[in-house]
Amino acid sequence: MRYLIGIDIGTSAAKVIAADENGRVAASKSAEYPLNTPRAGWAEQDPADWWRAVCECCQAVAGQVPAGEIVGVSFSGQMHGLVALDENDAVIRPAILWCDQRTEKQCARFTADCGGPDGLLRLTNNAMLTGYTGGKLLWLREEEPASFERMRLFLCPKDYIRLRICGEKGMDVSEASGTGFFDTKTRAWSEEAIRISGLPRSIFPDTSESTDLAGHVTRGAAGETGLPEGTPVYFGGGDAVIQTTGAGLIRPGILGVVIGTAGNVSMGLDRYCDNPGGRLQMFCNNEPGLWHAFGCTLSAGGAYRWYRDAMDEIAFAEAGKTGGNVYDVMNAQAAASKPGANGVLFAPYLSGERCPYPDANARGVFYGLTLGTTRADLTRAVMEGVTYSLRQVAGIMMELAPCECVYISGGGAASPLWRQIMADVFALPVYTMSAADVGGAYGAMMAAGVGAGVWKNLGEAAGVLRRESETTPIAANRAAYEDAFQMYSRLYGALKETFDAGAKMGV
Numbered sequence: 001m002r003y004l005i006g007i008d009i010g011t012s013a014a015k016v017i018a019a020d021e022n023g024r025v026a027a028s029k030s031a032e033y034p035l036n037t038p039r040a041g042w043a044e045q046d047p048a049d050w051w052r053a054v055c056e057c058c059q060a061v062a063g064q065v066p067a068g069e070i071v072g073v074s075f076s077g078q079m080h081g082l083v084a085l086d087e088n089d090a091v092i093r094p095a096i097l098w099c100d101q102r103t104e105k106q107c108a109r110f111t112a113d114c115g116g117p118d119g120l121l122r123l124t125n126n127a128m129l130t131g132y133t134g135g136k137l138l139w140l141r142e143e144e145p146a147s148f149e150r151m152r153l154f155l156c157p158k159d160y161i162r163l164r165i166c167g168e169k170g171m172d173v174s175e176a177s178g179t180g181f182f183d184t185k186t187r188a189w190s191e192e193a194i195r196i197s198g199l200p201r202s203i204f205p206d207t208s209e210s211t212d213l214a215g216h217v218t219r220g221a222a223g224e225t226g227l228p229e230g231t232p233v234y235f236g237g238g239d240a241v242i243q244t245t246g247a248g249l250i251r252p253g254i255l256g257v258v259i260g261t262a263g264n265v266s267m268g269l270d271r272y273c274d275n276p277g278g279r280l281q282m283f284c285n286n287e288p289g290l291w292h293a294f295g296c297t298l299s300a301g302g303a304y305r306w307y308r309d310a311m312d313e314i315a316f317a318e319a320g321k322t323g324g325n326v327y328d329v330m331n332a333q334a335a336a337s338k339p340g341a342n343g344v345l346f347a348p349y350l351s352g353e354r355c356p357y358p359d360a361n362a363r364g365v366f367y368g369l370t371l372g373t374t375r376a377d378l379t380r381a382v383m384e385g386v387t388y389s390l391r392q393v394a395g396i397m398m399e400l401a402p403c404e405c406v407y408i409s410g411g412g413a414a415s416p417l418w419r420q421i422m423a424d425v426f427a428l429p430v431y432t433m434s435a436a437d438v439g440g441a442y443g444a445m446m447a448a449g450v451g452a453g454v455w456k457n458l459g460e461a462a463g464v465l466r467r468e469s470e471t472t473p474i475a476a477n478r479a480a481y482e483d484a485f486q487m488y489s490r491l492y493g494a495l496k497e498t499f500d501a502g503a504k505m506g507v
Contacts (some may be wrong), residue, residue, distance in 0.1 A: 001455055003065045005227065006438070007058070008239065009050050009077035009157045011097065011261045013037065016057035017441045018065045019486030021454050023464025028438060029057040036094065040506075041101040041352065041360065044094040047083055047160050049442040054161055058225035067228045072448035073165065073217065074210075076235030076243060076440025077158025081176045082136035083405035084151040085160075089294045091148050091171070095157060096136045099262070099298055101352045101360040103135030107180075110138060110359025111478035113196050117278055123193045126177070127278035130352070130360050131298075133353065134180030137199055153203055158236060162440040165225065165233060166215030173203045174242065174292065178282035182207075185272050187284050210237040210286035211451040211458075234451035237286045239266050240294050245286045246443030247409050247433045248462040252401040255394055257422065260439070263348075263386055264299025267293045267401065279356060279396050286447055287458045293400055295355035300386045301411045303348040303364070304330075307382045314375065331417050334380035339424065340480040343368040344377045346385030347491050349499075350382040356392045357492050361503035367491060383418055386482075387425045388488040396427060405429045411437040419471040427479050430471040434464075 001020050008015045015030040028355070033049035062070070079097035083091060096102075107128045114120040117127060132155060141148045155163065156179075159171050176182040176189070181197070184189040189204055208214070214233045222229035236242060244256040246268040251268045255290055258264040269291040275282045285292040299306070308315065310324060315333065319326040349362035366381065397403070406428050412418045413436050423430040437440035446461040455461040 001069055002452070003059070003069050003451065004445045004448045004454065005061065005070060005073040006441035006443070006448065007054060007073065007075050007158070007161065008439060008441035008444060009054070009161055010239070010440070011099070012077050014050060014053035014057055015438065015441045016054065016061045017438050018061045018070070019442070019443060019445045021449070023434070025435070025438060027061040029060040031056045033096070039136040040133055043097040043100040043116065045097060047091050047095050047157070047260055050157060050161055051164055051473060055224045062226040062228070069229055071180065071229055072232050072234055072452035073168060073227060074234040074444040074448035074451065075162050076160040076239045076444040077156065077161070079175060079238035079240050080131050080133050081157045082133050083155045083157060084140065084147060085153045085155065086150045087152045087438045090160040092150050092159070093144070098131045099129050099351045100136070103130050103139045104360045106142065107132070107135040108137035110134070110197060114193065120193070121278050122192045123318070124180065124182060125275045125282045126180060127358065129358055130334070131354060132178060132180040134197070137207045138197065141199070151203060156207060156238070157204070160215055161418070165217055165221045165227070166213035167218045168213060169236070170235065172210045172237050173206050173207050174210055174237040174283040174286055176207045178238055178240070178281065184282050184284050184486045208235050210235050210242065210447045213451060228290055232452060236444045236447050238283070240266065241283050241292045242286055242443035242447065243409065243440035244268070244440070244443070245458055246435050246440060246446060248465045249407060250290065250315065250459050250462055253404055255397060255403045255406045255428070256332045257390055257406055257408045258410040258439070259300045259386065259408065260410035261300070261302040263297040263390050263455060265295045265390055265397055265488060267397050267403065269293055269400070272447065273400055281355070286443070287450070293397055295396060297348065297386070297389045298352060298354050299348045299350040299364070300390070302310060303350055303386055304382055306350055327415070330379050330413050334383055335417050336376040337374065337380040339477040340484040341377045341381040341384055342373065343370070344373055344381040345484065345487070345488050345491060346381040348382070348386050348389055356396060359499065361499040362492065363499055363507070365491065365503060366435070366496065383421055384425070384484065385488065387418070387421050388485050389430055391425050391485065392489065401446065403428065405431060407431050407433055409433065409439055416471070419469070420474070423471045423473045424477040425485065427473050427478065430470045431467045433464045434468055436468070446505070456499070
């Protein structure tokens with residue numbers, strides 16, 4: 001039996017899995033690390049924390065499968081993060097993460113230099129979003145010139161971990177698509193965009209396809225991780241893309257929704273598509289000849305976690321009494337409210353927003369509170385508000401191709417109530433898939449399997465997946481959710497001026 005290792009560098013934790021050639025997960029381990037917010041709107045992590053977590057997880061997982069039968073290792077990771085390396089490949093400063101919003105000024109200036117949004121779209125088919133790596137490079141040049149002068153190369157989080165494991169530098173095309181400097185049509189860096197930016201061409205890494213061989217596990221990495229020395233290492237992909245590959249979204253017709261820290265809506269494409277207005281993010285997929293449409297809301301499961309930590313001490317207390325899961329307590333609370341949360345709406349813009357409103361100034365809002373509002377209404381409103389936001393993104397996606405169902409994954413997928421809310425709000429059947437609980441790590445495992453010849457392509461690899469649950473829309477809930485969604489859709493426009501005013505005040 002051949003085994004494959006998938007390594008995922010998430011925002012809150014690393015996860016490592018080992019799966020056999022039938023797709024069965026034989027071992028899994030995760031380890032958390034901190035997220036630092038030195039200023040409002042900033043988000044950073046120490047790459048050394050990722051490495052410690054990966055070593056811990058790999059040691060646990062590799063010890064549970066026969067070392068001689070591990071035939072490949074690959075990666076998934078949080079996209080857009082900036083890991084700046086010096087001439088010795090040492091990390092210069094803490095990594096600036098995908099959810100960091102400090103680069104609005106730089107992104108706006110670069111877009112203008114490219115001839116405005118349409119001019120930039122002609123170069124990359126993507127807007128330069130504040131979360132993208134490109135804006136971080138421009139910010140570093142302006143705000144930390146000493147660090148910028150030391151930088152010889154930039155990588156994204158998983159690429160740095162791959163460098164630590166196999167000693168080779170590079171970036172896959174799905175990850176590069178989210179930097180703001182990559183031409184997704186030609187699957188190559190946009191030389192014109194780089195020229196306009198004035199950034200040194202030499203800091204941009206070479207790119208490869210996700211299933212290409214990157215190198216082999218080095219002796220030093222084998223000693224720290226427990227992975228067998230010499231094991232082939234494949235490039236892998238950015239999590240927004242490869243976690244949907246791990247759910248079987250290779251071609252059009254199925255919406256993939258991930259309720260993780262962020263909320264992702266995705267669809268596989270078998271052709272290149274233009275991106276009018278830059279409303280979506282259009283990435284190269286994890287196999288040559290395939291592309292990927294993607295929209296990200298910045299606070300999904302992260303909003304539910306914020307609500308848990310900041311506003312629901314009662315749920316913690318109840319879970320403590322029974323030894324149960326605090327989220328189960330919260331879900332039971334939400335179920336005590338009714339569809340539409342008795343008129344309470346929640347706008348989940350806790351970290352600004354990316355899609356459908358690329359706005360670093362947006363902020364979270366509860367609307368519709370009355371003397372009759374209950375804790376159950378607030379809890380349900382958070383779940384529903386996240387789902388309304390995801391539906392807005394899905395509406396843009398379905399302009400590219402009709403969709404017949406939703407595959408849901410991420411932490412939110414574990415909640416039957418949240419799956420029902422999604423089925424009702426989207427008016428589509430919602431399925432969980434067999435690898436939903438391991439997310440991007442499973443997609444990374446699939447990429448390793450294709451690279452190692454276990455499967456001939458990702459379509460064949462997806463054949464190991466199966467549907468595990470089905471949630472169908474409840475017709476009686478449709479009217480309440482449609483009314484609530486229409487009201488929710490008015491909130492951002494009504495509050496835009498207030499958001500901007502608050503930003504000027506430093507709120």
